[in-house]
Structures are given as structure tokens and as C-alpha cells.
Amino acid sequence: MSKKGQKVHDKKVFIPYMQNQLTLPISIESLISKDHVVRVVNKAIDQMDLEPILAKYPGGGRSSYHPIMMIKLLVYAYTDKIYSCRRIAKAARENIMYMWLCGGNTPDFLAVNRFRSERMKDIICEVFAEVVALLVRENYIKLENYFLDGTKIEANANKYSWVWGKATKRYKEGLMEKCQELFNEIDKINEKENNEYGETDLEELGNGKPIDSGAIEETVRKIDERLAQKSQDQKPDDETKKLKKARKTLTKDYLPRMQKYESQQTILEERNSYSKTDHDATFMRMKEDHMKNGQLKPGYNVQIGTEDQFIVGFSIHQKPGDTTCMKEHLETLKSLLDGNLPKNIIADAGYGSEENYEYLNESQLNHYVKYNTFHKEASSKWKADISKVQNFSYIEDKDEYVCGYGRPLVFLYEHKRKSDNGYESVLRVYECLNCSGCPHRDKCVKSEKPFANRRININRKLNAFKKQARQNLCSEEGLKMRSLRPVEVESVFGDIKGNFGIRRFLLKGLEKVKIEWGLHCIAHNMRKMAVMMG
Incomplete structure (x- = not known):
């Protein structure tokens, strides 16, 4: 380096940088600011009554990670936009916030995943209920106004793995007709043999009973009995060949197909579709339709209720329509709140049905729920x-x-x-x-x-409910509630789906999706508490 360059370098002043400098031992906690969200999570969970959760551990065997520590770890990770078990385990080893929260414990990703999928399945509602109880105790919410709305979130399933209920029913009915035709042919063969040999071993197949996999298996058994009666040394006649061909058709084709359709109908229950890669997911129309072609995607209907933008209740549904979800959602909320419900229920026109209005009146709840033609x-x-x-x-x-x-x-x-x-x-x-x-x-x-x-068509009861709903909605209080609804629940959905990118679930199955969404709700409330405390 030239002398001129050396002089220029000597004039610059830098903050000392010495990697090997010895320092005194310091506490990790001293490096965390007092208003950091990790402290809010830690304090909030410490204030909860989690004894029922601890009681679910039977004891004995290898020691488990403390469930309180694991709950804190998961909740804080979700507030920090970390949802992968591997990334959560990595943060517990390397990030000082997580290291302090875990008290030096370093659970691996298997332990994190096992706790979230298995342990949280039994306690997610109890933990969320404790969060809501804490919000009430700390006067963040009063359980007066409950703003209800729903959104659809895509499932972790293949977009083209559909099974349609109507198609399954149609295919099954077609197969039943084919089975009946084959049964009739077998009956004719048996009738001809009975006339020749006087044997009456086989009763008439079908016999007016519904045709299912059990009926096919019973028919195969009877064919086997008929074939066993024939002499092994006897040259196979046309009837024997026809029975063997019928047996092969039943066992190789009709029976597996019938079993498949019955299995599909069992999974469907009352739904119109499901995904082969997540049987609990139903195909729904999503607002995030980037193809602009009304494409159906496997997903779940997520319902939440808020007060002052805190999430007070949540539920996961397999039906795409909001109308059918209100009663079930409020019953779930009632169980979370020890049999109580907020005083006022506010919802948009998607919930305005005779059934919902009647439920709200019977529950003696003030409601501001629109119907489809209100505006x-x-x-x-x-x-x-x-x-x-x-x-x-x-x-x-x-x-x-x-x-x-x-x-x-x-x-x-x-x-x-x-x-x-x-x-x-x-x-x-x-x-x-x-x-x-x-x-x-x-x-x-x-x-x-x-x-x-x-x-x-006149529905007198519904018309009376609509008249009452219009009076409620047009009152001074109703106008106030209507103006607050978009600010309340829709902004919460916007925060979770937009700011935190929750547009597709990571876990599969209704129970695991419930855990995942419950953690998102708890994390949202923690973030909101941290903002208000700051």
C-alpha cells in the first residue's frame, strides 16, 4: 500500500471489532427489551391456570419437556411467523429470545412436532379458553359485543384430488344395476339346474334387499357352495362356466368398486366432496382465485368472533356456507366460556336465516344480523x-x-x-x-x-324475524354495531392472512387444522396485548 493510501486509512475511525475479546458472563434476559412480545407471552402463560393440562401427563418413563415451556415455545414461534417444527427447534438453539423462553432446553423438531400434533390436540381449546379468561381479567375485553365472520383457508391437499358426492352416488347406483342384472342371470342358471336335478340350495339372489358389498360377498359364498356340490371329475358344463365367470366378475370387479364407493360415502357423510390427500377437507370456492375461473380448492371454513380486535372464539367447519355454521360456532363458544355467551351478536348477511334468528331469540341474545336482501x-x-x-x-x-x-x-x-x-x-x-x-x-x-x-312462497316466521332484525339494525345501537363490524373481525382476518401469510394450512386433518388455527388465534391475541402494553 502506498504511503498516501496509508495516511488516508489511518484517518478513518471504526468501532472496535475484536472477536476474541474476553467478556464477563452476562444473563441472556438482560439482552431482551422489557416491552418485547416474548415477555408478554411468558408472563401471560405464567398467569394462566394450566393445572388440568399438567394432570394429563401420567408420569413414569422418560422425562418429558415441561408442557408449559412447550406451549410458550409454540405460541411465541407463531407470533414470530415461524410455523415449521424444524425452524422452531433451530430457533430454540440459536435465537436468544427462544433460548431465554425455553430456559436452555433445546427440544428437537420431532419433540416439537409430537407435542403440537398429539399433546395440543387435547388441550388447545383449554389453552385458548385460558387466554380469553386472562383478557377478561386484565380488562382487555368485556364479552359484550361479539363480531362474527368466516373465511375459507386452503387445506394442505392436492388441488386435483377431488371425490364428488353426486358422482359417487351415481357410480354406485350404476354398479348396483349391473349387480342386479348379474344376480338375475345367476338365478336363471340356478333355476335351470334345480329343474334338472331337483336341488334348491340357492335362494333367489337380491331378494328385494339393497345391494351392497355384503350382498356381493354373500352371493360369492353361495356360488362357491354351488360349485362345490358339482363333481370334481365331471366335465364343466355351460352353467358351471357361467357361474365361474360370474364369480370372477364379482370378486375382481364389482366387489372392489362397491367397497370403494361405500368407503367414499362413509368419508363424505353429508358433504358434497372431499380431497383424497386430506379426507377432512371440502372443495370450496376461494376469494384468492388467481386463475379467475371460479376454481374449487380443498379447504376449511374458519369462523372467528372478535371484541376490540381480540379473538374471543373460533371454530373450524367442513361446510362452505356460513349460514349453517353459526349455531355450531356459538355452541362451541358457550363451552369455552363456561356456558355463557356475549350479550350482542353482530354478523353480516351470510348468517341471516330462520334457524339462526330462532336460535338467537331462544338464547335471549341481542343480535344485529343482516339478511340477504337487507340493503x-x-x-x-x-x-x-x-x-x-x-x-x-x-x-x-x-x-x-x-x-x-x-x-x-x-x-x-x-x-x-x-x-x-x-x-x-x-x-x-x-x-x-x-x-x-x-x-x-x-x-x-x-x-x-x-x-x-x-x-x-311465504315463510311467515322468517318474515317476522326479518322485521325484528331490520328494527335492530336500523336503531342507533345497530348503526354503531354495523359500522364497527368491518373494523373488528375483517381487520383481524386481514392481519392473520395478509401480514402473517396464513392462506394455506400446514397440517392435515380437521383435528390438526384446529390446533394450527388455535395457535394462530392465541398468537394474534398475544401480539395485540404486546401492542397495547407498549
């Missing part, structure tokens, strides 16, 4: 449309409706309709006496028949 009914365009049933007049003493053109609709009959949850609604059917000559007929009557008249 449309207030528009001038809707009010001017005389074809809308809501704009018809009702004459109580005649039990008749009068359409916007002044023609009466008389009562015909009542019929019942069941929801997906089995809830039964009563509908009253009315029909116009004569729609001919009406200038609005083409718009009003949907039937293509030339002499068809307008029919309407």
Missing part, C-alpha cells in the same frame, strides 16, 4: 319493482296477497322444507287467479307455460 330493500329501484314479493300487499281477513298490478293471490297449500342442518321451515304457497293480460307478466312469471300464473 336492497332500502333502494328506490327495489321499491319500484312491483314484481318483488316484499312489495305485495297482504289482506289478513282474506289471507290473500295483492300484487303491484292489483291482482289477488290466493292460498293453495303449505309444505315443509329442510335445511342442510335438518331445520324444518313451513312455507305457504299462494297463486294469482289470473295473470293473463298483465303488462308485467313476462317479468313476474318465471314459468314458460303460456297459461301459468305467478306463485309465491
Whole structure:
């Protein structure tokens, strides 16, 4: 180096950098700021009553990592955007926040995964309930206003591994027809042999009973009995060859297919689809549709309720519609809150059904839940449309409706309709006496028949619930709750899905997904507490 260069270098001043400098031993805790979220997680979990969790460890054998330490580790990792067990184990070895939280313990990824998948399965609801109880004790929430909403999150499953319920039913019915045809052929063979030899060993197959895998197995057994009666030395006749061919068709083709369809229907239960790589996932339409083609993806319907942007309750559902989830969700919440529910329930139009309104009234809950036409009914365009049933007049003493053109609709009959949850609604059917000559007929009557008249279905109970809901929603308190709902629950979903990237679950199966989402909810509440404490 030139002298000139040396002089320039000598003028520069740097902070001393000496890797081999000896230092006094220091505590890791002294390196962590007082308002760091790791301290919030540690303090919050220490304040919880986790004795029931400790009681689930039977004792004996090799010592386990302390469950309180493992819960702290998982919760803090989820607040820190670390969800992989390998990365969590790595952080416990290398990151001072995790090292302090674990007290020097270094569980490997197998121990972390085993605790999350097996131990947390039994305690996730209890841990979350303790978090909510802590929020109440610390006056973060009051359990007064409960803002409910749902979102769909993709499952950890192949996008093209679908099994459709309707297709399975159709294939099974086609196979049952083929089985019945084959049974009839076997019956003819047996009848011919019985006439020749006077043997009546085989009863008529099928016999009016439903055809399933058990019926096929029974038929194969009876064919074996018939074949065993024939002499081994006797040259096989045409009937024997036909029976052997029928047996081969049943065992090699029909029976495995029938067993497959029955297994699929068992997995489906009341759903319309499932994924072969995650049997608990249902195919749903996601908002994150980058292909813009309405593609169905395997996923779960996640329901949460918030107060002051803290998550107070959560549940995981396999049905895509929010309407069918409210009652089950609130019952889950009731079990978390020791039989109590928040005073006010606020939700959007996806939850406005007769079944849900009735449940809310029976539970004596104040509610501000919209129905599907709530906003449309207030528009001038809707009010001017005389074809809308809501704009018809009702004459109580005649039990008749009068359409916007002044023609009466008389009562015909009542019929019942069941929801997906089995809830039964009563509908009253009315029909116009004569729609001919009406200038609005083409718009009003949907039937293509030339002499068809307008029919309407009236659900009186639902209409009464809607009237009450509109009064609640248009009140001063209702307007306040409606304005808070998007700020409350939708912002929480935005934080978890947008800021923390939770758009696809890592774990498979309903129980494990429940654990994963429960940890995300707990982590969100911890982050929120840390922000408010700071």
C-alpha cells in the first residue's frame, strides 16, 4: 500500500471489532427489551391456570419437556411467523429470545412436532379458553359485543384430488344395476339346474334387499357352495362356466368398486366432496382465485368472533356456507366460556336465516344480523319493482296477497322444507287467479307455460324475524354495531392472512387444522396485548 493510501486509512475511525475479546458472563434476559412480545407471552402463560393440562401427563418413563415451556415455545414461534417444527427447534438453539423462553432446553423438531400434533390436540381449546379468561381479567375485553365472520383457508391437499358426492352416488347406483342384472342371470342358471336335478340350495339372489358389498360377498359364498356340490371329475358344463365367470366378475370387479364407493360415502357423510390427500377437507370456492375461473380448492371454513380486535372464539367447519355454521360456532363458544355467551351478536348477511334468528331469540341474545336482501330493500329501484314479493300487499281477513298490478293471490297449500342442518321451515304457497293480460307478466312469471300464473312462497316466521332484525339494525345501537363490524373481525382476518401469510394450512386433518388455527388465534391475541402494553 502506498504511503498516501496509508495516511488516508489511518484517518478513518471504526468501532472496535475484536472477536476474541474476553467478556464477563452476562444473563441472556438482560439482552431482551422489557416491552418485547416474548415477555408478554411468558408472563401471560405464567398467569394462566394450566393445572388440568399438567394432570394429563401420567408420569413414569422418560422425562418429558415441561408442557408449559412447550406451549410458550409454540405460541411465541407463531407470533414470530415461524410455523415449521424444524425452524422452531433451530430457533430454540440459536435465537436468544427462544433460548431465554425455553430456559436452555433445546427440544428437537420431532419433540416439537409430537407435542403440537398429539399433546395440543387435547388441550388447545383449554389453552385458548385460558387466554380469553386472562383478557377478561386484565380488562382487555368485556364479552359484550361479539363480531362474527368466516373465511375459507386452503387445506394442505392436492388441488386435483377431488371425490364428488353426486358422482359417487351415481357410480354406485350404476354398479348396483349391473349387480342386479348379474344376480338375475345367476338365478336363471340356478333355476335351470334345480329343474334338472331337483336341488334348491340357492335362494333367489337380491331378494328385494339393497345391494351392497355384503350382498356381493354373500352371493360369492353361495356360488362357491354351488360349485362345490358339482363333481370334481365331471366335465364343466355351460352353467358351471357361467357361474365361474360370474364369480370372477364379482370378486375382481364389482366387489372392489362397491367397497370403494361405500368407503367414499362413509368419508363424505353429508358433504358434497372431499380431497383424497386430506379426507377432512371440502372443495370450496376461494376469494384468492388467481386463475379467475371460479376454481374449487380443498379447504376449511374458519369462523372467528372478535371484541376490540381480540379473538374471543373460533371454530373450524367442513361446510362452505356460513349460514349453517353459526349455531355450531356459538355452541362451541358457550363451552369455552363456561356456558355463557356475549350479550350482542353482530354478523353480516351470510348468517341471516330462520334457524339462526330462532336460535338467537331462544338464547335471549341481542343480535344485529343482516339478511340477504337487507340493503336492497332500502333502494328506490327495489321499491319500484312491483314484481318483488316484499312489495305485495297482504289482506289478513282474506289471507290473500295483492300484487303491484292489483291482482289477488290466493292460498293453495303449505309444505315443509329442510335445511342442510335438518331445520324444518313451513312455507305457504299462494297463486294469482289470473295473470293473463298483465303488462308485467313476462317479468313476474318465471314459468314458460303460456297459461301459468305467478306463485309465491311465504315463510311467515322468517318474515317476522326479518322485521325484528331490520328494527335492530336500523336503531342507533345497530348503526354503531354495523359500522364497527368491518373494523373488528375483517381487520383481524386481514392481519392473520395478509401480514402473517396464513392462506394455506400446514397440517392435515380437521383435528390438526384446529390446533394450527388455535395457535394462530392465541398468537394474534398475544401480539395485540404486546401492542397495547407498549
